[in-house]
Amino acid sequence: MSGIQLLLIAGVSLITVYFIQRMKAAVFSVLLMALLCLTAIFFILQPELTSRIANYFGVGRGADLVFYIFILLFWFILLKLYARIRKLEATVTELARKISINSALNETRGND
Amino acid sequence: MNNYFIVIPCYNESAMLGKVIDGLIDAGYPNIIVVDDGSEESLSGICAARHCHYLRHAVNLGQGAALQTGIEYAIIQNADVIITFDADGQHDPADIEKMATLISQGKADIVLGSRFTGSTQGLSFTRKMVIKTACFIQFLLSGFWMTDAHNGIRAISREAAKKIHLTENRMAHATEIILEIRRHKLRWVEVPVHIVYSEYSRNKGQKTVNGIRILFDVVLHKLFR
Structure with a gap:
């Protein structure tokens, strides 16, 4: 080894x-x-095995095949993470908005 | 007249805000909603002295988020016409009347201010090019040809405001509004407005490179719809 x-x-x-x-x-x-x-x-x-699979897909070396798959995976994960960040941002926005509106409403009620 | 509500989103605008509010009150618009988007120093003093509605985001979220908050609050306050107005003093309160009238007469659901059909002072060539590029991109996305993009002064009817929901927290909201107009088939019209670019508004306003960031947000908005 x-x-x-x-x-x-x-x-x-x-x-x-x-x-x-x-x-x-x-x-x-x-x-x-x-x-x-x-x-x-x-x-x-068994690195020779990846090379054989790679050859089957028309890629020279096993390491290259792994590299290509990782690029795809990386993009997928990036998009998933970005979508999640946007969702999180929407949640935070909703919270900040509710709080600000409610406290403004309470304020005006207090003044009346 | 009383059910006109002005929504002013602001972030660290303590220098100009008071003057802007005074200008609006003098022009006969007492219903003012200031949305403080998490400014470093609270703007509540400036607003309380002028009897404005004051809303504050606990954290800074962006102008789009502040506008949406102000619009929702205006609906709660039974506004019939909601006017969005920038806090940096670049808009003229005299422009509100003709915009709001078009709404209250039922001639349009949303009225957008345009700086290119109106008189505009101190607009640089680069800024003009950036805005024209934005116009073109908006045309590609929405199919509406407008002479201006990302102008802060707008008038929106109560019914249209209920339909529009801005999810873009930052500057891309201005393009999102156009997409919302298309989605809800709202009747829109552009009206010439007077814009004064002062040293202050130029410093506070968007830098040209920010346009790229806005474009990025717009593209992602389309992707993640």
């Missing part, structure tokens, strides 16, 4: 353990994460 394989396996395992510890209640997510972790370790130990 080469150095990079050890490093990657250690990293993947740490992230998985951390995730599972934090998300104990979400059974489905934990199972999915564990499955993902096992797949990752499997491919780290």
